[in-house]
Amino acid sequence: MDKPMTAHLDTQNPQDLAGYRDTGGYMGFARALDMTPAEVQQQVKDANLRGRGGAGFPTGMKWGFVPMGQDAPKRKYLVCNADEMEPGTFKDRWLMEGAPHLLIEGMMIAAYAIGASRAYLFLRGEYRLCARRLEQAIREAEEAGLLGKDIQGSGYSLELHLHTSAGRYICGEETALLNALEGKRAHPRSKPPFPQIAGLFGQPTIVNNAETLCNLPGILRRGPAWFRDLAADSDDAGTKIYGISGRVRQAGLWELPMGATARQILDLAGGMQDGLKLRGWLPGGASTDFLLPEHLDIPMEYDAIAKAGSRLGTGGIIALDDQHCPVGMVLNLIQFFAQESCGWCTPCRDGLPWAAEILSRIETGKGCQEDLDELSKLCDFMWMGKTFCALAPGAVEPMRSGLKYFADDFQQHIDKGCCPYRQ
Amino acid sequence: MKIAIRTLDHTEHLSQEEIQAIEAACAHYEQRPAAAIDALMIVQRRQGWVDDSRLEAVAGLLGMSSAELEGIATFYNHIYRQPVGRHVLHLCNSISCWLCDVDKLADHLRERLQLEFGQTSADGRITLLPNVCLGCCDKAPAMMLDGELIENLSAEKLDEILASLEGGEDG
Numbered sequence: 001m002d003k004p005m006t007a008h009l010d011t012q013n014p015q016d017l018a019g020y021r022d023t024g025g026y027m028g029f030a031r032a033l034d035m036t037p038a039e040v041q042q043q044v045k046d047a048n049l050r051g052r053g054g055a056g057f058p059t060g061m062k063w064g065f066v067p068m069g070q071d072a073p074k075r076k077y078l079v080c081n082a083d084e085m086e087p088g089t090f091k092d093r094w095l096m097e098g099a100p101h102l103l104i105e106g107m108m109i110a111a112y113a114i115g116a117s118r119a120y121l122f123l124r125g126e127y128r129l130c131a132r133r134l135e136q137a138i139r140e141a142e143e144a145g146l147l148g149k150d151i152q153g154s155g156y157s158l159e160l161h162l163h164t165s166a167g168r169y170i171c172g173e174e175t176a177l178l179n180a181l182e183g184k185r186a187h188p189r190s191k192p193p194f195p196q197i198a199g200l201f202g203q204p205t206i207v208n209n210a211e212t213l214c215n216l217p218g219i220l221r222r223g224p225a226w227f228r229d230l231a232a233d234s235d236d237a238g239t240k241i242y243g244i245s246g247r248v249r250q251a252g253l254w255e256l257p258m259g260a261t262a263r264q265i266l267d268l269a270g271g272m273q274d275g276l277k278l279r280g281w282l283p284g285g286a287s288t289d290f291l292l293p294e295h296l297d298i299p300m301e302y303d304a305i306a307k308a309g310s311r312l313g314t315g316g317i318i319a320l321d322d323q324h325c326p327v328g329m330v331l332n333l334i335q336f337f338a339q340e341s342c343g344w345c346t347p348c349r350d351g352l353p354w355a356a357e358i359l360s361r362i363e364t365g366k367g368c369q370e371d372l373d374e375l376s377k378l379c380d381f382m383w384m385g386k387t388f389c390a391l392a393p394g395a396v397e398p399m400r401s402g403l404k405y406f407a408d409d410f411q412q413h414i415d416k417g418c419c420p421y422r423q
Numbered sequence: 424m425k426i427a428i429r430t431l432d433h434t435e436h437l438s439q440e441e442i443q444a445i446e447a448a449c450a451h452y453e454q455r456p457a458a459a460i461d462a463l464m465i466v467q468r469r470q471g472w473v474d475d476s477r478l479e480a481v482a483g484l485l486g487m488s489s490a491e492l493e494g495i496a497t498f499y500n501h502i503y504r505q506p507v508g509r510h511v512l513h514l515c516n517s518i519s520c521w522l523c524d525v526d527k528l529a530d531h532l533r534e535r536l537q538l539e540f541g542q543t544s545a546d547g548r549i550t551l552l553p554n555v556c557l558g559c560c561d562k563a564p565a566m567m568l569d570g571e572l573i574e575n576l577s578a579e580k581l582d583e584i585l586a587s588l589e590g591g592e593d594g
Contacts, residue, residue, distance in 0.1 A: 075453075084558055085555060085556060085558075086556070087517040087518045087519065087555070087556035087560075088517075088518055088519050088556065088560050089556070089558065089560070090558040090559065090560050090561060092558075093558045124558075125464070125501055126501075126554070126557055126558070126567055126572065127558065128570055128571060128572070129572070161451045163451075163460075163461070164461075164464070165460070165499070166460050166463070166464060166499030166500065166501045166502050167499055167500035167501040167555075168498065168499055168500060169555060180460065181452075181457065182452075182454070182456075182457045183452070183454075183456050183457040183458055183459035183460055183461075183485075183495065184456075184459075184495065185494055185495055185498040186498065186499075201452075201453045201454065201457075243560070243561065244561075245519040245522070245560035245561055245563065246519060246522045246523075247522055247523070251519075251560065251561035251562070251563075252561045253561065286517070286518055286556075316560070318518055318519060318522070318560075319522075320522070321522070324521075324522055328521075329518065329521070329522070332516075332517070332518050332521045333518055336517055336518070336555055336556070339555065340555060342498075
């Protein structure tokens, strides 16, 4: 099976520039330079690449909103979102530690496609090994004339800078990320204007997830048809870095065709640990709805998972076993979101700590029947359209589905006045 | 009445190397204040945290108000505005680590260090802090010690690490 991203991956000794080039590295960028930016955009549209950061927006279409041509603003930006802070998600770290040049090449292709003269790699500060390896890769690319002025005599120039963040989950939200890059508090911005029109420093800007960008070298080198064929049985295209964590035998990451099932991923992980059964799972990080064991055979692709009532998200599955309390799990998730709320809008700033307090009460056996109604109401108060960005609605997802699928567990906490899992 | 306006001498609180590093960061952006986070991280390296005088000096250097820079400094989890110990231990408390019973490790740490999360030991040796998901979910539980990620934690492994820190456990 073709694994275009992990073919370059070695976390112990990542490929240097020469090694990466020997295995076809920077050929995609060379092909891109032979095309017009519009042609590169068309390749990516034809490939049907969708954003791997969680939202699944078609990448080519996203680029298509950037003003191009003579009258377009001279300064445009390409930003790589590598602020991987979604709990249960560790795929970008793997790619960046193991194949730093793959991401740098992907950024160069994207920057060329939108006519950006400057690119920023926004990396979470905790990923120090990534930072060291990416810095090294950037330096190598600069020294080889792959970055800088008039790249390979093409007339195209690009500067690439690494920005290491000081840590806040909200920086993963693309407009908050732009504020963070401008050295401000990372509050999300209102849209419109969309970043494609007025983003970083008010200029047209594209923000793409690190894994999304890692798909570009392959698409440019081998063509859109090849990319679509990687996932021949799926409505989506290409491969995806899927992962699983929790009480499975061998947690980890695998590059699989889009549309692999959670059961395949769980099998690759060797199943649940001895004596444990799967109770439920989050398909792609903390901000996705719970699914049940009966959903394990649904393809892990955007529309199929949405139809089942959740989101593909980052594709990092979190498995809940039968010896851990579902109420405790939801409480842990909501505490995370409450802490990481930026505080800008009231439903999120006040609603999440309120939900955490109620959940904590229930988990410690001090909850009452009305608390369950209150949690349902909060799910509504913090839903889409009532908040400034998607953080609180993302937090609602595991809470509302947890209340639905694990209703008996919630009820038992109230009836027994304690957590049944702690007896 | 004459109002005396105090002008800040940046070099008083910042070293030449720090100023150079901040200037290099400024060159990456359109506007000087955009380097605020980079600058705070740069000055934090020397004593592990950012005190008022150095925060004011950075604000002056970047051409922004101290109040604005304080707003930025207090927003981000890894800019410390209070003194921290010689070692800073961030234990991940997010969901994958929780499923791997990090709560028990947290209790172990609290007891062993006689510290609550957010506290620094009286001898200034270690600060204990929580951290949101460190991206080590396949090798949970995990922590970040002095900026480096350490995975597959157990109580025994934690004890070894604590003992190996500078001066030994009681040093």
